[in-house]
Amino acid sequence: xxxxxxxxxxxxxxxxxxxxxRSGVQVTVLDNLSxxxxxxxxxxxxxxxxxxxxxxxxxSLFARHRFDAVLHFASFIQVGESVADPAKYYANNxxxxxxxxxxxxxxxxxxxxxxxxxxVYGEPSYVPIDETxxxxxxxxxxxxxxxxxxxxxxxDRAYGLKSVCLRYFNAAGADPEKELGERHVPETxxxxxxxxxxxxxxxxxSVFGTDYDTPDGTCIRxxxxxxxxxxxxxxxxxxxxxxxxxxxxxxxxxQGFSVQEVIDxxxxxxxxxxxxxxxxxxxxxxxxxxxxxxxxxxxxGWKPKRAELTSxxxxxxxxxxxxxx
Numbered sequence: 001x002x003x004x005x006x007x008x009x010x011x012x013x014x015x016x017x018x019x020x021x022r023s024g025v026q027v028t029v030l031d032n033l034s035x036x037x038x039x040x041x042x043x044x045x046x047x048x049x050x051x052x053x054x055x056x057x058x059x060s061l062f063a064r065h066r067f068d069a070v071l072h073f074a075s076f077i078q079v080g081e082s083v084a085d086p087a088k089y090y091a092n093n094x095x096x097x098x099x100x101x102x103x104x105x106x107x108x109x110x111x112x113x114x115x116x117x118x119x120v121y122g123e124p125s126y127v128p129i130d131e132t133x134x135x136x137x138x139x140x141x142x143x144x145x146x147x148x149x150x151x152x153x154x155x156d157r158a159y160g161l162k163s164v165c166l167r168y169f170n171a172a173g174a175d176p177e178k179e180l181g182e183r184h185v186p187e188t189x190x191x192x193x194x195x196x197x198x199x200x201x202x203x204x205x206s207v208f209g210t211d212y213d214t215p216d217g218t219c220i221r222x223x224x225x226x227x228x229x230x231x232x233x234x235x236x237x238x239x240x241x242x243x244x245x246x247x248x249x250x251x252x253x254x255q256g257f258s259v260q261e262v263i264d265x266x267x268x269x270x271x272x273x274x275x276x277x278x279x280x281x282x283x284x285x286x287x288x289x290x291x292x293x294x295x296x297x298x299x300x301g302w303k304p305k306r307a308e309l310t311s312x313x314x315x316x317x318x319x320x321x322x323x324x325x
Contacts, residue, residue, distance in 0.1 A: 009036025252291025
């Protein structure tokens with residue numbers, strides 16, 4: 001089998017490329033390396049440096065390879081940046097994806113795995129959140145993902161392009177073999193920020209709000225190990241190639257951990273002091289965001305294998321200790 005992985009040099013994409021290559025899939029990675037890293041792509045994969053916005057490059061790739069499927073991880077992901085610069089997000093997350101989908105149509109490639117997000121739901125009206133929850137994204141980032149999901153529904157009806165959209169909650173952790181991990185610049189995710197404070201790369205971690213309606217007053221989020229995300233993508237790919245209909249799935253553990261629990265667990269695992277700055281709430285931060293992932297379990301047969309917070313943080317700490325990368 002041959003697969004094109006767009007954004008395969010980034011955090012989740014690079015882990016997925018390693019997973020696919022170990023499964024015997026011939027992988028071509030397309031990445032412009034704006035936020036990914038050449039050395040994150042395993043040697044058994046072909047790396048093409050370029051943009052999915054380049055229609056001529058896509059045409060040559062699809063002419064050279066007979067891909068069975070495309071997996072798309074090349075979106076911008078910073079909520080705050082999307083509010084400040086929505087044009088950047090609509091250009092890359094929407095327009096570039098349309099260019100990619102049209103190249104697939106021209107090459108008659110009909111299987112597409114899309115990296116989506118829980119941000120399509122907006123403020124939750126109930127928890128845990130299932131796939132039928134209303135879609136009301138509150139940032140250009142979330143809206144850009146929701147627009148693509150709707151485009152994919154239209155492309156299925158009109159062109160027979162089958163897709164699976166995987167709505168991540170909070171991707172976390174690192175390759176258990178410590179070969180890959182999270183390298184965002186700037187870093188905005190809680191667990192790597194906490195571990196940077198533990199390793200001394202950051203003076204302290206900020207906690208925004210301690211008066212939420214939660215057991216310890218801090219926000220609760222659903223963290224899903226990147227290795228479990230890869231398992232879900234592989235199962236989704238198998239599902240599509242076996243003739244499955246287009247579907248949308250939540251990916252989360254189905255349990256939440258508070259910000260304070262993350263900090264306390266990181267202190268135990270690292271054995272380090274982690275300085276904390278307690279600050280006011282940030283606008284738009286709900287008290288709880290937890291996934292109902294039963295649909296992925298029922299349809300794909302997916303079940304997280306590294307769901308414990310200790311496993312997620314221990315693997316992320318193993319990667320953090322390799323700094324500088």
